[in-house]
Amino acid sequence: MTYLLTNASALTALQSLTMTQQSLANTQSQLSTGLSIQHASDNTSYWSISQTMSSDNGALGAVSSALKQSSSMLATFTSAIEQTISVVNNIKNDLVAAQNPGANLTQIQSDIAAQQNSLLQIAGGSAFNGQNWLNGTVNGSTAGFQSSVNLVGAYTNSGGVSYISVTASAASLYTNGSAATSVASASGGILGATSAGYSSAILGGQAINVTGATGANVSNLTNMVASVNNTITQLETAAATIGSAQEQLTTQQTFISAMQTNLTNGVASLVDADMNQVSTRLQALQTQQQLGVQSLSIANQSSQMILKLFQ
Template sequence: MTSILTNNGATAALATLRSINSDMESTQNRISSGYKVETAADNAAYWSIATTMRSDTKALGTVQDALGLGAATTDVAYTALESSIKVVDEIKAKVTAASEPGVDKDKIQKEIKQLQDQLVSISKSASFSGQNWVYHTASAGAGTQSIVGSFNRDNSGNVSLTTLEYDTANSSLVEVDSSGSYVTSVGKGLLSSNIEYTNASGSTATTSFSVLTLDVSSADLTEALKAVDKVLQDMTDAAADVGALNSRIDMQTTFVADLKDSFDKGVGKLVDADMNEESTRLKALQTQQQLGIQALSIANSSSQNILSLFR
């Protein structure tokens, strides 16, 4: 039936054209924004996952900064330990020289005093961002330092942080009390405390001096030599521990960077638009749109053809 009141063909063509225009608008939005899922309305599940993962990626970026700070701190501590080992090695050589008959011990002691002052200078200057792992005072004593190593989210959505911990008592070279005097208790500073060593009889003995207070003009040189050598061993162990921590920080930094990249790739697969696919789809929609306009034009012209029946 042909009617001048209701044009079913035009109505159908118009509905089709509206659908094509809507699809074209969505495709154009994807092309302009680069996202196939930009809002929750596009795909609530994927949008929710992507939003959470982007937040976690930002947290991992902060972890990277923390690891960088930790790496710098451990680098400084390791450098101080390594430099101090070289200076103590020199002191050991001076003690050996002082053991030779006829040597002027007072002159050797002056040289040792310069080396002792250098050790204190190294320890005090080994500070980064307010942290010093080798020089400790009454107000900034040795203790466990935590470096944020990773951000974690479990299967239940609970979040947590992984930390790398190190007790700076193990790397402490100099420790002073509130008056600025050296703390002489064994283990309170490898260079500033009295030294516990194994004597000739195989027993454990403790000196009445430290590396920083050693005076070859009055000390038992056999005892001093054994004690200084023991300190060298302890400093080498401390440097090895700090070096191992530094190596772990480097590995963790690489892992966090790779993890961030994986998160970015995963989010991209969920929400990024495939530009090749979208451009092809846009071409098809443009063709459909032209055909839809043509179909609507034909449907609208059918009512004009009714006039010819009355001529």
């Protein structure tokens, strides 16, 4: 049956063509953006999950940057401690040489004083971003010295930030920070503490002095060597403490990198478009569009057949 005012075939062809054009527009958008889900309206569940995962991935990026910064800071402290051990070994060598009969104690003491100044400079110059655990300075203030420091180590959406705790005081060569402007003014810490058997420290007001270790006092040299050996042991422990923290940071960096890769792949699997499928679909829809236009043209021509009834 044919109607003059209503062309059912044309309406059906138009509806089909409209749907094809909508699909074609969506496919072209996926082709240009590379995303199959761009907005919440495309797929509410997948879009929401991908947003959370992307947010977490961004937080992990901040954790990764913090880990790199902390690793560089600890590397600075490690280098300083290793150099400190080398200098303290030089002082130990001087103390051993001082026990040789006829040794020039004045010259030996002069060399020890030079080594002590080097220790002060090493500790004072080992600052990284306002942190200097070696001289008891945190954020540029001796008042801010902490026995332990929490370094950002990880992040989860449910648990928030977690930390790697490091005993900063274990690496402290002396504890009065920038206030120690000379060998005599340094106090506390590994180098400023006195040891059993001898009342003087390597640094501080009672710093070791070999010039008076003669005659009845010559046994003090043996005590000084014992004190220095004790200091070296403490420095090795400090290096081990920092080294252990560095190992944790390295492990976390590897883990965080893997997590970022997993999250990136997870987001891609949810919202990224498969370009092979998109390109194939685009060609099919373009062909379907052309056929739809022809179908609509044919349907529109059917109304003109009514005219032949009146000829």
